[in-house]
Amino acid sequence: MTHPIQKTDAQWFAELQAKGAEPVAYEVTRHAATERPFTGKYEQHWADGSYHCVCCGAKLFNSGTKFDAGCGWPSFYQAVPGAITNIIDKSHHMVRTENVCTQCGAHLGHVFEDGPQPTGLRYCMNSASLEFHDPASAAGENAKFEDSADSAGQTDADSGN
Ligand SMILES: [Zn+2]
Secondary structure (H helix, E strand, O other), X not given: OOOOOOOOHHHHHXXXXXXXXXXXXXXXXXXXXXXXXXXXXXXXXXXXOEEEEOOOOOEEEEHHHEEOOOOOOOEEOOOOOOOEEEEEEOHHHOOEEEEEEOOOOOEEEEEEOOOOOOOOOEEEEOHHHEEEEOOOHHHHOOOOOHHHOOOOOOOHHHXXX
């Protein structure tokens, strides 16, 4: 499996340190470790915005698809199309579906089929793999949008059926 963004472990380690990622972020994203439940900074984080790969910044989830699964990790029922690649994971004597970032291969978590509608999926993510961007900071990706977007056009994500 190859991903568009390829760096060595040493490079990822240095980059994550430089951006102030959580200490466990390197072990989680590059060596598929799992943070302890109910410890992640996004487990009970409900602000509007988007969740990105902590390694490469690729957008993975919108906050409108986050839900409280009660499992101790941030959970989403839908990923941004194409942002996440599924891998069959047979470690720990289980068969699970591992999720990695399509762009850089960072380990994110696992997806299970016991989530809410409309997808029935539960993307069970490590907070340490994620980086939250609020709508204002998303202006960096789509510059010059923030000035006119204060009141109009911000309800689309949640009000649809
Ligand atoms: Zn990534």
